[in-house]
Amino acid sequence: xxxxPDRWAVVSVITAIFSFLLFCLWLNxxxxxxxxxxxxxxxxxxISCSIFSYLLHRKxxxxxxxxxxxxxxxxxxxxxxxxxxxxxxxxxxxxxx
Numbered sequence: 001x002x003x004x005p006d007r008w009a010v011v012s013v014i015t016a017i018f019s020f021l022l023f024c025l026w027l028n029x030x031x032x033x034x035x036x037x038x039x040x041x042x043x044x045x046x047i048s049c050s051i052f053s054y055l056l057h058r059k060x061x062x063x064x065x066x067x068x069x070x071x072x073x074x075x076x077x078x079x080x081x082x083x084x085x086x087x088x089x090x091x092x093x094x095x096x097x
Contacts (some may be wrong), residue, residue: 006057006061008053008054008056008057008060009053009054009057011049011053011057012050012051012053012054012057013050015046015047015049015050015053016046016047016050018046019042019043019046019047019050022039022042022043022046023043025039026039026040026043
């Protein structure tokens, strides 16, 4: 999942939806229990997971943009070198013996 930063955004949205639903259940005094976590603990857990995954999404997105910029600069430099070689090759006169 580290390769695709948009997936972390999806995880963040899903956990935010779950935390909202749990908050609505908590307001209606419906108690949900998973292992040792009750409704309030689950709300806190899902909100913290949502925040963490959103921050990870932003970090991965920034790294992807930086890597794209570096790779594009390498491609541009390589094409400039090839252009010089081609110009040099095309400017030489063809001599026939």
